[in-house]
Amino acid sequence: MEFIVPLLIVVAAVLLVAVAVRILGRRGRGGAGRGPDRGPAGQGGAQNEEAARGLAAEASARLTPEQHRSVYSMIAQQNPVGAVKAYRAATGCSLREAAQATSALSRFPQPTPEPQWIAGAEPAAPVEPAAPKATVPEPAMPAPAPAPDAAPAAPARPVSGYRFRAIIAHGDDVREIVSTRLNEEIVAQVKAMALSGDRDGAKGLLLAHSEASEAEAAAFVELIHPEA
Known part of the structure; x- marks a missing residue:
């Protein structure tokens, strides 16, 4: 009987050591299986x-x-397909490059580029006006009297040579409004009003500064999103 107590103590010690070794082994395998920390998911x-x-x-x-x-x-x-063909015809690039370029142009609309000077070309020198010739004034002829039933001439409308192109895209949907009364500042105000929730005000501002119809203005404002 006097050997049973020491034997039980030895068996208990062996069991405790085996349990400790198993726990440490599991922790080591769990730590080795973890990969290195990665950055934020949205970084890529x-x-x-x-x-x-x-x-x-x-x-x-x-x-x-x-x-x-x-x-x-x-x-x-x-x-x-037509966009890729038009881009390849303009640049002579490969089919893959044209597809990538037109896809990026669709996602991020770009303004129409300004005409550029040809490298090495110099602007023409201004032509000096010729000296006026001395002329004998002729007697002024009286202006003809207007016909009694003649309608008054319509006032001349201002003519502007620059037509601003406002382009908005969301997904595969693209809308465009072209007008001589638009500019970047007005388009920025339209976008700000639409993003703040005042889409009716944005549509009204767009109608006041372009020749777009109400349906065209509404469709343009509808595509304005935070990522546009």
């Missing part, structure tokens, strides 16, 4: 978006104003 998506935005700017810079309008005309008509 933000980098891809910035790359696509930069690609859209580079693709737009390779186009003349006429080629730019041709490509965006295909995009507005939801004709991606």
Whole structure:
């Protein structure tokens, strides 16, 4: 009987050691199976978006104003094949490059590029006006009297040579409004009003500064989202 107590103590010690070894082994395997910490989940998506935005700017810079309008005309008509063909015809790039470029242009609409001077070309020198010749004034003829039933002439309308293109896209849907009364400041106000929830006010401001119909203005404002 005097050997039973020490034997029981030894058995208990062995069991405790075995349990401790098993617990430590599980912890070691769990720590080794964990991979290295990674950055925020959205970091890769933000980098891809910035790359696509930069690609859209580079693709737009390779186009003349006429080629730019041709490509965006295909995009507005939801004709991606036509957009790729127009871009390849304008730049001579490969099919893959044209597809990537038109996809970026659709996601991030770019303004029409301004005409650029040809490298090495110098502007023509201004022509000096010729000296006026001495002339003998002729007697002024009386102006003819207007006909009694003649209608008054309509006032001349101001003519502007620049037509601003406002383009908005959301997903695959693209809307465009062109007007001589639009500019970047007005479009920015329209977007700000729409994003603040006042879409009726944004539509009214767009109608007041363009020739767009009410349906066109409503469709343009409807596509304004925070990411647009």
